[in-house]
Amino acid sequence: MFSHHDQTSPEGTRREPMTMYRHPPHKRAFGWPDLLVLAVVAALIYGLMGLARQWVGGAHFFVNIDLAPSALPKYAFFSLMRAVAAYFLSLGFTFVYGYIAAKSKHTERVMIPMLDILQSIPVLGFLPGLVLGMIAVFPNNNVGLELACIIMIFTGQAWNMTFGFYQSLKSVPAELREVSRVIRLSWWEKVKFIELPFSAISLAWNSLMSMAGGWFFLTVCESFTLGSRRFQLPGIGSYMAAAIEQKNHRAEVYGVLAMCLVIIFCDFVIWRPVMTWVRKFQMEEIQEEVADLPFVTTLLRESWLVRRLKLIMKRRERRRNAPLGASAFQSGTTPAAGTTARLTYEIRSRMRRQKIFDTNLLDLLAKLGTPLTIVVCVWGGTRLWEAVRTLTPHDWRLIWGSVGLTLARVAFALVFGSLWAIPVGILIGLSPRLTRFFQPIIQVAASFPAPMLYPIVTAALLKSGLGFHWGSAVLMMLGAQWYVLFNVLAGAMGVTRDLKDSLKLIGVGGFTRWWRLYLPAAFPAMLTGWVTASGGAWNASIVAEYLQYEGGIMTAAGIGSMISKATDAGNFPMLAGCLAAMVITVVGLNSTFWRWLHDLAETRFRFER
Template identity: 45%
Template sequence: MLIVTSAPPTLHRTRRFGLVDLATVVALAGLLFGVLQLGREWSGASRPAIVIDLSPWALPRYTFYSLSRGLLAYVLSLAFTLTYGYWAAKDRIAERVLVPLLDILQSIPVLGFMPGLILALVALFPHNNIGLELAAVIMIFTGQAWNMTFSYYHSLRSVPDDLREVAAVYRFSWWQRLKWLELPYATLGLVWNSMLSMAGGWFFLMINEAFRLGDRDFRLPGIGSYMSVAVDQGRTDAMLYAIGAMTLMIVAVDQVLWRPVVVWAQKFRVEEGGTQEKMSSWFLNWLRRSRLLAVLRQLGRRVGTRLARRRAIRPGPTTQPVAARQPAAWLGVILLALLLAALAFGAWKLTHVLRRVPAVEWGTLGGAAAWTLGRVLLATALGTL
């Protein structure tokens, strides 16, 4: 008797392109269109003060512009964090300069960077909007980068000794140590601090997108300038529209970007003992149902596998730990010398500026500084309660 068996239907069933893939294609097309519009806005003729449309129908476009500046500032902050934090953690001599300098930079308010930064970039790009856009991005950057850099620096300094010994036994190079040990160990803290830093960048959005220097009015299309014009004109309805758009943008960024990243970063958790609540993301689960993204992931894995095969075979473990190779020491010395030279030049220029301040003004500045210090100390005391 011949018995013919067949596998369950689920084994032969393959995912087909469906609504998830259609939505993914539409989203990618919309993103591409938005990037083209953003490039057109940046490369357009210089318009220091544009007319802001207070219609609620203009808010989606303004929201996209503000979100783009925030994301560009975050990319810049992340690059700065990975470079500056690594340098400060690995170079003991440079650490004595870099860490105090970072502490000073995070104490300077956004308004302290604004005048010189805007005038310099506008003069550098006088015929298009690149200067103003870069100034806005960099000012948002100053509200994001410092917290992320301190987090990454402390994570690199607190890698457990047993993990360092494993890396030494396997003779990791500095790049392998960074890729397989230090970055994974610092990922979770960096993700949480990235969320806080991204939120901190929105606080000064009105100042970053609409500001005045003397008799010159600089304005960029965005939620911040929309809110600024609404406040100037006393338009309560427009203020409410802007608050609603800002709220929707923050919630969307949290659900579409940060929540999936937080769920993904849980695999780098190193705490021992105890039970951790399993986190999930509806958007991440939704993306995992996409056939299109699955095909792209498979192609990426194949390319990665082929590239890995071409690399030299990594040596196996040895019984004697071998010190990991670090980047050339002379590179750190040169960078530190350039940084110190830049600081000295800035201090020399600042001295020339301060010489022009009348003696009477110093008393006014001292009193204002005392009031500011008192407010900061009071806020710190209230925050510790």
């Protein structure tokens, strides 16, 4: 229940404190910021036209990839659009699922545990079934294959966002809820003025995490083999796969660079402005010093075009609000005479509307939702049981043995990843200067989809003589270590000056200071990092233990390779058994081992606020 979804503030805080206000934007008339905005709009339209052609221009389930660097922008754009589409799908799912779960006590009891299970399922195992199903629905164009890819990415993005949103909704302070009842806000007004703003920060952080997780699935889903059939969509993941297949090292480098650029681009163009924007929804008044404004925010603020547009929108809004006298309230003057009658009218009509929405809609959703969920669960359960029943005890021994092997690899990845990530994270986090420099870099590294590097790293591992058995654990570590580093860094930033000063004055230095202060202080954040990293490592095992490498396949015994093998062979009972075993293990670990550490961190190692 507490795994990937609690990345709201302190562990997530990444923006660097500096000064309150930023550089003076020199307001100008139409100028380069406008040209830039126009250019971006034009490029987007052009790109979307190409995208439309790719989707409905006939069925090409296997696209030959052009390894020339000049083709990369196109591929990067296609990939980005897939990730964005999946993100919006996740967002829609988040709103609907999270809202219903938070609002209806009956459905909540089913929906939340289900979410927990969904989050621990290695979704990659479902790729084949999904692809074949989708292609059957859209046989004459690429819509089916594209949708399958997008849904796979969605399954990597949605859960933590939904958890975050659900928890924000549940933690709306009682006073705010009472206020909304007193002023008789309608269902929609409550969402708009209270619930969405309240959950904005958590939603933004989880969105950032989700997009990063989405890249992982994207690179795996764009190019894959199903038995004898090969599927390849034009995209940056396929480019990398093709480069590795053809042993074109130059193209491999281009692919990695392009992926980095896309991630940096997203950081600059999407996440920095979003993070700056959501800061205004902060509930507590924290004396938070604010970094320089992100470039895009400045650009949008400076662009004459955008300012004009904003002004027009604002005027329209003001006109709309005029009957309520809202603009008069906003500007701080008393409302003009005569508005009282209108106000009464408005309130009356609101009461009518509220009745229709508030009670009926939610009730309906709850009434529909509960049986629907139960039906789905029962249906899924019976199907699973039927499949699993055919497995022999020998199969089960094999499955649980493999789970054990993969568990050892996950532990290896966490331990060895932590060995360097914890000290480095603390060292960086203790120095504001280093933090300012390294934090964005680490964020990019954490977002980078590790599977793109698997073949390159594997080559090095094989050369070094470390077999693939442990080599695959190194591959799993590749993605996992960054979560530890990132969170430990944020945790170390929370060590107050007084604490550092007091130990300095006592004369506690070196190892003792680390052991006594820095490590325990970073422990809660470290734990968040471990939980996220282990989730990522379990999922990565499906690719890392069963790797397409230079035309062949490298395997390491473990549950991940077993799932992949069962998938390739179309052995449904085996696949179901493996998935069930993995889910039981992951959920079990979450609710025992990690839960225990989590409670320890909360009771003992949290600083009091």
